[in-house]
Amino acid sequence: MHITITGNLGSGKSTICKILEDKYGFEIYSTGKVQRELARQMNMTTLEMNQLMCSDHKYDNMIDDTTARISRENPDKNIIFDSRLAWHFVEKSFKVFLSVDLNIAAERVLKDNRGKEEQYSSVEEAKEKLFQRAQTENLRYKDIYNLDYFNFSNYNLVVESTYASPELIASVIMKEAKDYYGLVADNHGDMVKVSRILLSPKSLYKEEVNKEEANTLKSKIVEYEKIKGLPDVRIAAQKDGDNYQVLSGMNEVKAAKEADVPFLLTALDIH
Template sequence: MHITITGNLGSGKSTICRLLSEKYSFEIYSTGKVQRELARQMNMTTLELNQLMRSDQKYDKMIDDETARISRENKDKDIIFDSRLAWHFVESSFKVFVSVSLEVAAERVMNDKRGDEEKYTSLEEAIKLLAARAATERVRYKEIYNLNYMDFSNYNLVIDSTYNLPDQIAEIILNEAKEYENNPSYRTKMLVSPKRLIYPEDNKEEDKRRLSKLIDEYKKLPYTIDTIIKVKKQEDDYIILEGHDNAKAALLADVPYIPIDVIKI
């Protein structure tokens, strides 16, 4: 099984990859590992290769080709590819995007020890600079590859990490990857915690009997419900359009995830 994982800055994707490796014996190929292997083949240090990459885009292509080669020549191995664009270059994989709210991402990177180049004086500065860095990456990948790695239609699973722990996410990714392998009709899923949704305020009295029944039903579920909740994106929030009762029942039943469909309005 090959799984390619990318995600927002601060989403915890590298931690998730490490857990998949430790708990389920996947080998990890990160962009850095591929880069080191390429440098070895070229009898160079990784620092020398990094310097070349800044001045010549052909080395990006060499790393992409190396990623494709590794996947092609190791079809019998369980491998995680931790990379922004491996979903595009690995020939056959379960493609995962790990999302996170910008504020939580900023809090995480502020608390991480990521060296002098990623130090922030405030949460507001971290939010601003993370957003700017993501925008720069989108432009760079568009210019070099004509790709938008933030287009969720590129992935089989989009899973949010804002309110959920990495070990739980790793287990869900593996379960979904197995389902993908065994189900030819597997459709793209976007899973978020019920806590990420904004619930409409209205005067309509809820069907408390139906809500109670749904809560009892959802408490028996492993990690998600079947009903897809239709939402609209507003800045960093998801606002419910349809499926309010199902979403609220999932929230009250402490279901880790619900599937959503983002409607463009």
């Protein structure tokens, strides 16, 4: 399997990729690793490579080409591509996007030691700069590649990492990837378009479920508590900024939240 993982800044991509490597035997190719390989081919240091990339976009294209080549030349390897745009350039992959609430992302990057290039004095500063960086990168991708990075329809699986552990998310990605590649095998090797969005009930409904509502939903809550994995329900929501408006299935969302269900399969309209 080839799995490409991208997502919001602070969504835990590197941590989850490392779990997939350690637990499931995948080999990781990050953008940095591809960049170092390209630098070696050009007999340059990575610093020299970085300096060239700032002045000429053709080196971005060379890295993208190298990513695609690695995928083509290793069809029998299990590879994780940890990269902003590998989902677009790897010819055949299971495409994963990790989403996260901006407030949680800011808290995470503030705690991380990411070097002097990514230092913040407060959560608010981290939040502002993460937002600005995401917007800048998205504009850059549209300008260079004509891609809408945050359009969830680009991906086979969108998983929210705001409240779930990296270990759980890694196991979900593996299950979904195996199911997907099973469909590919049934389709005689042709990639198929399957988009699934898994969001946390805690993000879909941020208020507390009151006692009266919990009593009304008691049987559904007990049912959800017994389920290992996703409940067999699909709810609809609309996203506006960092908030969600549930369009259908509010009782299911509340019951799932009370039962501590990590994800719900969500049909999502983005505005």
